[in-house]
Amino acid sequence: MAKAIWNNTVIAEVPTEKCEVVEGNLYFPIDSIRQEYFQPTETHTICSWKGTASYYNVVVNGQTNKDAAWYYPDPKDAAKNITGYVAFWRGVTVEK
Numbered sequence: 001m002a003k004a005i006w007n008n009t010v011i012a013e014v015p016t017e018k019c020e021v022v023e024g025n026l027y028f029p030i031d032s033i034r035q036e037y038f039q040p041t042e043t044h045t046i047c048s049w050k051g052t053a054s055y056y057n058v059v060v061n062g063q064t065n066k067d068a069a070w071y072y073p074d075p076k077d078a079a080k081n082i083t084g085y086v087a088f089w090r091g092v093t094v095e096k
Contacts (some may be wrong), residue, residue: 009061
């Protein structure tokens with residue numbers, strides 16, 4: 001099982017084979033995240049080959065990890081395999 005953990009809480013979990021790996025990052029299917037811990041933000045960044053990323057704050061036990069999860073709502077053709085997937089950083093531990 002792949003797990004994303006922050007603040008001692010599992011925020012996403014899914015069989016590893018359902019994940020996608022891009023540039024060393026494990027992308028989790030959107031339906032594997034525990035929605036109650038995610039708040040959309042206004043942050044966006046641009047990747048030349050994946051497109052425009054959007055972000056979530058991860059909020060657990062009253063603590064906020066700003067923009068700790070990202071996804072590509074409409075990725076470019078080269079990254080279509082991560083449509084509907086979320087990746088993590090900023091202290092979120094990802095276990096495979």
